[in-house]
Amino acid sequence: MTREFTIKVPASSANIGPGFDVLGIGLNLYLTLSVSVNEASTASTKDPYNAELSYSGDGSGSVPLQSDLNLITKTALYVLHANHVRAFPPGTRIHVNNPIPLGRGLGSSGSAIVAGVLLANEIGSFGFDKNRCLDYCLMIERHPDNITATMMGGFVGSFLRNLSPEEETVVHGDLGRILPSPNTSADYVPPNAPLDLGTHVKYPWNPVIKCIAVIPQFEVKTEDSRSVLPSSYSKKDVIFNLQRLAVLTSAVGDLKPAPEVIYNSMQDSLHQPYRKVLIPGLTEILSSFTPQTHDGLLGICLSGAGPTILCLATKNFDAIATDIIAQFKSHNVACEWKLLEVASEGAVVEQGSKL
Numbered sequence: 001m002t003r004e005f006t007i008k009v010p011a012s013s014a015n016i017g018p019g020f021d022v023l024g025i026g027l028n029l030y031l032t033l034s035v036s037v038n039e040a041s042t043a044s045t046k047d048p049y050n051a052e053l054s055y056s057g058d059g060s061g062s063v064p065l066q067s068d069l070n071l072i073t074k075t076a077l078y079v080l081h082a083n084h085v086r087a088f089p090p091g092t093r094i095h096v097n098n099p100i101p102l103g104r105g106l107g108s109s110g111s112a113i114v115a116g117v118l119l120a121n122e123i124g125s126f127g128f129d130k131n132r133c134l135d136y137c138l139m140i141e142r143h144p145d146n147i148t149a150t151m152m153g154g155f156v157g158s159f160l161r162n163l164s165p166e167e168e169t170v171v172h173g174d175l176g177r178i179l180p181s182p183n184t185s186a187d188y189v190p191p192n193a194p195l196d197l198g199t200h201v202k203y204p205w206n207p208v209i210k211c212i213a214v215i216p217q218f219e220v221k222t223e224d225s226r227s228v229l230p231s232s233y234s235k236k237d238v239i240f241n242l243q244r245l246a247v248l249t250s251a252v253g254d255l256k257p258a259p260e261v262i263y264n265s266m267q268d269s270l271h272q273p274y275r276k277v278l279i280p281g282l283t284e285i286l287s288s289f290t291p292q293t294h295d296g297l298l299g300i301c302l303s304g305a306g307p308t309i310l311c312l313a314t315k316n317f318d319a320i321a322t323d324i325i326a327q328f329k330s331h332n333v334a335c336e337w338k339l340l341e342v343a344s345e346g347a348v349v350e351q352g353s354k355l
């Protein structure tokens with residue numbers, strides 16, 4: 001008997017202007033894992049943990065296919081090891097199809113981590129619900145905005161609960177102690193995820209609002225984009241964002257979305273101004289596209305850690321994207337663009353089996 005299942009995980013756009021490390025939207029661009037486990041197989045593989053991995057889409061040729069090097073299967077192995085399962089069953093085949101561009105601020109790593117945790121949940125038959133799965137994701141990703149949107153779908157706000165000093169050491173400890181690598185000893189059991197790490201809510205979203213993603217053809221690693229941020233902020237800047245955050249979370253659910261309200265509440269003082277050093281033309285683009293210059297535009301921001309620009313809009317998608325691409329071009333940056341919608345369902349696992 002061969003067990004088969006598919007894991008479908010949306011991309012995400014995090015922050016949405018003022019919600020740095022808080023807000024995220026699940027987007028209908030799906031990382032898909034097609035998994036089969038031939039339960040009769042005893043054949044050994046080259047892979048140290050029995051997984052035969054294949055890959056298509058963005059990252060093909062550069063993403064590693066060994067299970068203790070690939071982010072999806074490393075994540076799955078972490079969850080399996082923490083629950084005393086040492087490897088994938090012999091006869092495990094995983095095909096990854098990834099349309100999410102890597103390192104562009106559309107949550108590719110968050111989607112890979114969510115996919116990995118769901119993969120382990122199926123392989124180990126642990127029966128974890130999505131909230132428990134998020135605990136494991138948070139052990140790796142550490143900021144809840146993109147993984148919560150990816151796992152739960154929709155437009156979400158989230159936070160990580162207060163941690164005891166012992167939990168702090170576990171949750172914010174060395175990732176090398178959590179994720180396996182080729183040097184991990186055969187009997188090492190990594191720390192399990194504390195319970196209920198994340199809390200989230202889903203906000204209403206008017207489906208008339210679509211997401212334009214203008215994606216520059218260069219990568220910015222999230223880690224690098226976080227390293228340019230200051231370690232503290234002024235009271236003025238924090239209040240600036242909190243005020244806008246409160247208004248934005250309600251404004252996008254309105255029956256008749258108000259461009260002025262949404263545009264102004266998507267302004268940010270906490271991350272975008274600092275990230276301009278990594279993204280040519282960022283400040284100019286964010287300030288020169290408004291509901292007055294482009295009919296149908298509601299708001300504009302950096303998607304996640306960048307370099308993608310996210311526009312919320314109700315019409316004229318092509319014209320808005322074409323003009324942003326032209327601005328980037330004047331800074332010698334080539335782009336592609338996608339029109340995306342909010343993925344309200346989040347990550348899903350579909351079962352199937354064949355004799």
Ligand SMILES: Nc1ncnc2c1ncn2[C@@H]1O[C@H](COP(=O)(O)OP(=O)(O)O)[C@@H](O)[C@H]1O
Binds near residue numbers: 106110220
């Ligand atoms: N589908 C995938 N399979 C394996 N690794 C992935 C996948 N998606 C992302 N990654 C890893 O995550 C990195 C990008 O993460 P990050 O810098 O956080 O950017 P992003 O904004 O796209 O999440 C990639 O370089 C790769 O190492």
Ligand SMILES: N[C@@H](CCOP(=O)(O)O)C(=O)O
Binds near residue numbers: 146
């Ligand atoms: N809040 C994080 C979000 C990172 O999202 P990603 O899509 O770039 O991985 C940040 O802004 O650093």
